[in-house]
Structures are given as C-alpha cells and as structure tokens.
Amino acid sequence: MAKQNIYDNDVFFEGYKGIRDREVNANKLFEIPALFSLLPDLKGKRILDLGCGFGEHCRRFIEEGAVRVTGIDISEKMLKIAREENSDPAIEYINMPMEDLGKLAENGEKYDLVVSSLALHYVEDFAGVVRNVSNLLREGGEFVFSQEHPLNTCHVGGNRWTRDENGKKMFLNLAYYGVEGEKESTWFVDNVKKYHRTFSTVINTLSEGGFSVERIIEPMPTAELLEKYPDYADLFHKPDFMLVKATKKHKGSY
Ligand SMILES: C[S@@+](CC[C@H](N)C(=O)[O-])C[C@H]1O[C@@H](n2cnc3c(N)ncnc32)[C@H](O)[C@@H]1O
Numbered sequence: 001m002a003k004q005n006i007y008d009n010d011v012f013f014e015g016y017k018g019i020r021d022r023e024v025n026a027n028k029l030f031e032i033p034a035l036f037s038l039l040p041d042l043k044g045k046r047i048l049d050l051g052c053g054f055g056e057h058c059r060r061f062i063e064e065g066a067v068r069v070t071g072i073d074i075s076e077k078m079l080k081i082a083r084e085e086n087s088d089p090a091i092e093y094i095n096m097p098m099e100d101l102g103k104l105a106e107n108g109e110k111y112d113l114v115v116s117s118l119a120l121h122y123v124e125d126f127a128g129v130v131r132n133v134s135n136l137l138r139e140g141g142e143f144v145f146s147q148e149h150p151l152n153t154c155h156v157g158g159n160r161w162t163r164d165e166n167g168k169k170m171f172l173n174l175a176y177y178g179v180e181g182e183k184e185s186t187w188f189v190d191n192v193k194k195y196h197r198t199f200s201t202v203i204n205t206l207s208e209g210g211f212s213v214e215r216i217i218e219p220m221p222t223a224e225l226l227e228k229y230p231d232y233a234d235l236f237h238k239p240d241f242m243l244v245k246a247t248k249k250h251k252g253s254y
Contacts, residue, residue: 007075015188030219038245042066045112050098051119055082072096101132116145130209137248146243153196169234211246
C-alpha cells in the first residue's frame with residue numbers, strides 16, 4: 001500500500017513548522033488539550049506515539065511520569081527536531097512508517113498506552129494499524145488518537161465554505177462524505193494525500209479490532225475563547241478534529 005512521506009518535502013516541512021511555531025494555533029487551543037484530557041494517569045506507563053513528529057508529546061509523557069516512550073515517525077526531518085529538542089534517556093525515536101508496526105510486535109514489546117496525534121489520516125490501511133496496535137497493547141491498554149475530522153478528510157477541492165457578502169463563513173460545502181479512500185489536497189504543496197474514512201468506519205474498525213470506544217471529542221470553542229479568537233466560531237459549523245479514546249478488551253470479552 002502507498003506510503004507518503006510529505007513531511008520530508010522541504011517546502012511542506014517549512015510551511016508546517018511555521019504553523020506549529022505560532023504562539024496561537026488550532027493545535028494549541030483545541031487538539032492538544034483535548035488529547036491530553038483523554039489520557040490516563042501516565043505515571044509508570046510504557047507509551048508508544050505513532051507519527052510523533054517533533055516529539056513534543058513524547059517529552060511531555062516523560063514529564064508526566066511515563067517510564068518509557070517510543071516515538072515513531074516516517075519523516076527523518078521531523079525526527080531530527082525531535083532528537084535535538086525533545087530527547088530524554090527514556091525516549092527512543094525510530095524512523096519507521098506506522099504501516100510497519102508489526103516489526104515492533106515481533107520483539108515482544110508491550111505498551112500500556114498507544115497515542116497518535118494527527119497522523120492516522122495519512123495512513124491507507126487503518127484496520128492494519130488497529131490490528132498492530134492491539135498486538136502491541138497489554139489487555140486493558142488504551143489507544144488514544146486524534147485525526148482530522150471526517151468532515152474535513154472528505155474534501156476534494158473547490159471552496160470549502162459558502163460565505164456571505166462580507167466573507168463570513170455561513171456554511172460548509174459538503175460533498176462525497178460517503179466516498180472513502182485517498183483524497184488529494186493542496187497544503188503548502190500540491191498532491192498531499194490523506195485518507196478519508198467515515199465516522200462509522202473509524203468506530204466499526206476499532207470495534208472489530210477488539211477495542212471498546214470509551215469517548216469521542218469534537219473540540220468546540222468556549223465562550224471565553226471566542227472572545228479572544230472570534231474566527232474560531234466556524235468550528236460550530238464543522239469541527240476540525242476528532243479524538244477517540246478506545247480500550248483493548250480483555251480476551252474472551254468479544
Ligand atoms: C500533523 S504531524 C503531527 C506530529 C505530532 N504527532 C504532533 O501532534 O505534534 C503528522 C506526523 O505524522 C507523520 N506521519 C505521516 N504519515 C506517517 C506514517 N505512515 N507513519 C508514521 N508517521 C507518519 C508525519 O511525518 C508527521 O510527523
């Protein structure tokens with residue numbers, strides 16, 4: 001199956017890093033707080049981070065008490081920053097596509113928690129990743145991830161929004177929600193491939209892979225936040241992110 005390594009593209013990398021370096025961005029305001037709100041107490045935990053990027057979460061896991069963290073990423077450029085800025089003796093960074101996760105399982109590795117932040121929509125075979133995550137988790141272990149919301153990943157081009165005469169977003173132009181698979185978009189560069197899965201496919205794949213879904217978050221702005229950043233009111237039309245917390249069921253319970 002196709003594996004895309006767009007974060008090693010120089011233009012894409014610089015554009016993405018520029019957004020992440022901003023003092024205020026949607027990750028800091030919505031995605032990261034929601035992700036960490038879904039995590040259990042990290043003290044003593046062995047954690048695997050899929051698509052760890054700059055490794056900021058890996059370092060925070062250690063700061064919050066995790067004993068061992070493995071961060072994997074397909075992009076050497078992202079991992080270079082992770083190693084330079086977020087290294088720790090208890091963190092191992094591995095340059096590996098998550099499609100090859102089975103190799104970690106071969107070593108008999110077991111984790112208490114698998115986390116993935118905004119990386120799974122780059123992967124074609126979600127069911128394969130879920131199978132491997134299940135093999136890598138101890139029974140009762142948790143899988144917590146964020147991804148672009150399915151209302152985003154279905155987008156195939158053209159204007160995303162219908163706007164009023166002042167340019168204010170009125171409603172989302174939604175098309176082909178039910179057509180899953182590869183979608184190409186332009187984000188810093190042309191031909192960025194993401195994989196669209198409907199909400200039901202995501203949830204059913206987890207359920208069929210032996211997980212029970214505990215909680216889902218589609219982050220929305222609070223009134224307080226809107227006072228400071230009124231532009232985020234468009235999230236009431238369409239959430240940007242979907243976050244899921246799932247627990248590996250005990251053998252025999254499914
Ligand atoms: C949006 S960034 C998120 C980085 C980090 N998780 C965070 O939230 O700060 C997506 C990351 O997923 C990685 N990625 C994309 N496809 C991947 C794959 N198939 N296997 C492993 N990592 C992948 C990219 O290289 C990139 O570092």
